[in-house]
Amino acid sequence: MKWEKLGLIFAPDRALLWQHSHVQNPFPEQLSEHVFRIFFASRDKDNTSRSGYFDLDMREPFAAKNYTKEPILDLGDLGAFDDCGAMPHSILKMNGEYMLYYTGWSKAVATPFTFYIGAARAVTMDGPFTRVSKAPILGRNYFDPFLTAAPYVVKVDNYFLMYYVTCIKWEKDSEGNIKHYYTITSATSADGINWSPNPRILVPLEEDEYAIARPVLFADKGRYELWFSFRGGKTNSYNIALAVSTDLVNWKRESVGMEVSAPGTWDSEMVCYAHPFYYQGEKYILYNGNAYGATGVGLAKMIP
Numbered sequence: 001m002k003w004e005k006l007g008l009i010f011a012p013d014r015a016l017l018w019q020h021s022h023v024q025n026p027f028p029e030q031l032s033e034h035v036f037r038i039f040f041a042s043r044d045k046d047n048t049s050r051s052g053y054f055d056l057d058m059r060e061p062f063a064a065k066n067y068t069k070e071p072i073l074d075l076g077d078l079g080a081f082d083d084c085g086a087m088p089h090s091i092l093k094m095n096g097e098y099m100l101y102y103t104g105w106s107k108a109v110a111t112p113f114t115f116y117i118g119a120a121r122a123v124t125m126d127g128p129f130t131r132v133s134k135a136p137i138l139g140r141n142y143f144d145p146f147l148t149a150a151p152y153v154v155k156v157d158n159y160f161l162m163y164y165v166t167c168i169k170w171e172k173d174s175e176g177n178i179k180h181y182y183t184i185t186s187a188t189s190a191d192g193i194n195w196s197p198n199p200r201i202l203v204p205l206e207e208d209e210y211a212i213a214r215p216v217l218f219a220d221k222g223r224y225e226l227w228f229s230f231r232g233g234k235t236n237s238y239n240i241a242l243a244v245s246t247d248l249v250n251w252k253r254e255s256v257g258m259e260v261s262a263p264g265t266w267d268s269e270m271v272c273y274a275h276p277f278y279y280q281g282e283k284y285i286l287y288n289g290n291a292y293g294a295t296g297v298g299l300a301k302m303i304p
Contacts (some may be wrong), residue, residue, distance in 0.1 A: 001257040002303040008266050009061050010054050011296035012042050018071055020045045024293030025214060026286040027275045029091060029125060034059050037125055041087035049085035049105060050074055058279045061299055072127030073102060073120050081106055081116045081136050090152045094192055097121050100129050101151040111170050111178055115149045132193060143197040150214045160189040163215040183212040184228060202251055203243050208233040214273045224248055229272040238272035266295040
């Protein structure tokens with residue numbers, strides 16, 4: 001794959017307290033022929049995440065945009081699994097309403113953080129979204145004893161399929177530094193709320209890798225693409241890759257061909273959290289750059 005980077009299309013509005021930094025994990029929902037709603041997470045000065053969106057007109061991708069001035073999903077109650085962050089990852093329309101699937105963050109003691117999967121509903125995509133429960137819809141379980149995160153949910157025939165992040169282990173080195181090891185697995189559901197985890201790891205960690213994050217399922221020209229970000233090895237920064245399948249069971253990893261830009265630019269150190277989409281027959285991706293999306297959201301176009 002080859003890509004033309006079109007540039008930074010949206011950055012956090014630091015005049016808003018909840019958008020002190022980051023426009024993280026962007027994903028699109030098409031509103032009309034030319035306009036896409038892009039959901040994302042921003043962080044306040046205390047590094048807690050809330051959910052919002054902006055509207056992208058592909059005819060003028062760098063023009064001023066309509067965006068939420070208030071979060072569409074705020075922090076959970078004190079002591080809940082999402083009291084330090086509510087980060088959106090996918091949305092589905094079901095039973096006449098919109099279901100938003102998100103990662104709920106909270107602080108931990110022995111490890112720096114923990115997170116689990118939640119869901120919230122609204123009558124329209126404008127929100128605000130109301131949680132279906134104060135508890136996770138997929139928390140710790142036999143197959144995911146440490147954490148669950150980054151839910152990407154789709155409807156397949158008569159059931160729901162979720163790709164998500166699971167933690168394999170935490171490690172502490174001789175200097176007391178804590179490192180997580182996580183990758184992608186899946187779960188199924190009959191109603192989109194009650195989930196049965198699958199014990200199978202879909203994308204194994206390669207040598208020296210310790211994190212595979214933010215899965216996105218995309219059907220494209222007779223095959224399925226599972227996009228993700230990975231880090232480890234020679235660099236500690238995320239990069240973008242994908243795995244391909246024809247049956248949603250067996251996956252083969254491929255390179256995306258997206259590299260960081262020149263020093264001093266908004267994506268000079270990291271490219272991550274990509275989400276593909278089509279517009280007028282051409283393939284694009286939304287993606288984040290340095291510091292996990294602190295600098296905003298970029299747009300790139302695939303070169304045939």
